[in-house]
Amino acid sequence: MNTDIADLYVSRTERGSAIIARQEPVVYHQGNYAQALNEQQLERYAKDGFLVIENLFDEHEVQELLAELERLRLDPALKGMPELITEPGDQDALRSLFRVHQLSDRMAELIRDPRLVNVARQVLGSEVYVHQSRVNMKPGLYGKEFFWHSDFETWHIEDGMPNMRAVSCSLLLTDNNEHNGPLMLVPGSHRQFIACEGATPDENYKSSLKVQTVGTPDEVSLKLLIDNGGLESVRAKAGSVIFFECNTMHASSGNLSPWARSNVFTVFNSVENKLEAPRNGLAPRPEYLAARQHTDTIVPATELEPDELLMVG
Ligand code: 6CS
Ligand code: FE
Numbered sequence: 035m036n037t038d039i040a041d042l043y044v045s046r047t048e049r050g051s052a053i054i055a056r057q058e059p060v061v062y063h064q065g066n067y068a069q070a071l072n073e074q075q076l077e078r079y080a081k082d083g084f085l086v087i088e089n090l091f092d093e094h095e096v097q098e099l100l101a102e103l104e105r106l107r108l109d110p111a112l113k114g115m116p117e118l119i120t121e122p123g124d125q126d127a128l129r130s131l132f133r134v135h136q137l138s139d140r141m142a143e144l145i146r147d148p149r150l151v152n153v154a155r156q157v158l159g160s161e162v163y164v165h166q167s168r169v170n171m172k173p174g175l176y177g178k179e180f181f182w183h184s185d186f187e188t189w190h191i192e193d194g195m196p197n198m199r200a201v202s203c204s205l206l207l208t209d210n211n212e213h214n215g216p217l218m219l220v221p222g223s224h225r226q227f228i229a230c231e232g233a234t235p236d237e238n239y240k241s242s243l244k245v246q247t248v249g250t251p252d253e254v255s256l257k258l259l260i261d262n263g264g265l266e267s268v269r270a271k272a273g274s275v276i277f278f279e280c281n282t283m284h285a286s287s288g289n290l291s292p293w294a295r296s297n298v299f300t301v302f303n304s305v306e307n308k309l310e311a312p313r314n315g316l317a318p319r320p321e322y323l324a325a326r327q328h329t330d331t332i333v334p335a336t337e338l339e340p341d342e343l344l345m346v347g
Contacts, residue, residue: 043190045229046314051252052229058198060224060279062159062304070152079157082266083224083282090149091205091273100207100272102140103169103296106131117322122244127176130243133322134298135167145300148334150203153277154302158199161331165189165200165303166323171296172215177289179215181246182256184223185301186280187230188249192238193324194310198224200280200303206272207298213291217276222263223283228255239319251283259283305331 042057060080065071071079079085091099107128112118117137121127134141145151145164154162171177185202189195210216228251235241238248251259268276278284280301289295309326312318321327 068155082221084278162302174292199307214295215289
């Protein structure tokens with residue numbers, strides 16, 4: 035039970051559901067910490083809680099990353115690793131692979147790309163580190179949905195992330211269209227925290243990464259958010275990036291099309307927002323879901339000396 039009255043974002047306790055006003059800024063220090071987004075893009079991000087930048091990566095880069103994803107998917111060394119999550123009820127279909135920035139040199143290079151890191155540094159107003167990375171495959175025909183949730187709700191309760199000061203970057207590696215289960219977001223939802231009903235079972239992550247049942251909003255709050263802000267589905271070409279604030283409500287449908295919806299997902303957290311103890315007496319989740327040890331500041335690649343680049347490449 036959480037008895038910490040200083041914690042405003044109580045969730046999954048006997049108190050039940052509630053709508054709590056966000057306490058933190060969305061863009062820290064007026065977006066002056068780094069220069070990546072222009073005024074208009076910053077405003078959009080602050081207002082909606084997300085921003086799509088089309089064709090941020092070119093076709094060649096996308097092909098290279100897709101090939102790397104395919105290599106990882108077939109790598110026998112990864113078989114049986116806990117980082118590999120299969121689709122519910124289907125041991126053969128790969129749903130997600132976590133900690134990709136440590137499992138792959140190419141992905142390690144990607145998360146240092148200034149096109150991603152500098153956006154994170156700008157909106158979070160500080161240096162940043164990687165809280166979590168993953169690829170989501172959403173295979174054609176068999177990729178299942180992700181139910182409505184705020185990532186921050188999970189990271190606050192299960193990982194002890196203190197504040198809303200993290201941003202997710204989803205780089206689309208395949209075209210996202212109305213058929214292959216694109217990301218749906220609720221504009222403006224990041225300004226409210228939805229406290230959820232239901233206690234967290236031990237080792238919840240073992241099932242929640244396949245099908246999420248706790249840490250999901252009640253119907254009334256969800257409808258209110260959507261009636262207020264509307265719904266937006268991201269239809270965009272491979273190479274586009276969705277930046278979304280950690281508390282933005284989102285979901286995606288299953289993929290009944292034959293086309294995979296694959297993306298690389300990196301969560302940057304502010305170095306001033308490192309993890310504390312999980313809430314409600316929960317045990318910390320594994321490092322591959324929530325970094326506690328590997329919290330080195332990510333230096334944008336252009337700021338590295340050429341010989342350092344060789345070492346990390
Ligand atoms: O539990 C987590 O940390 C992950 N789960 C979901 C459904 N989305 C965000 C995050 O990657
Ligand atoms: Fe999510």
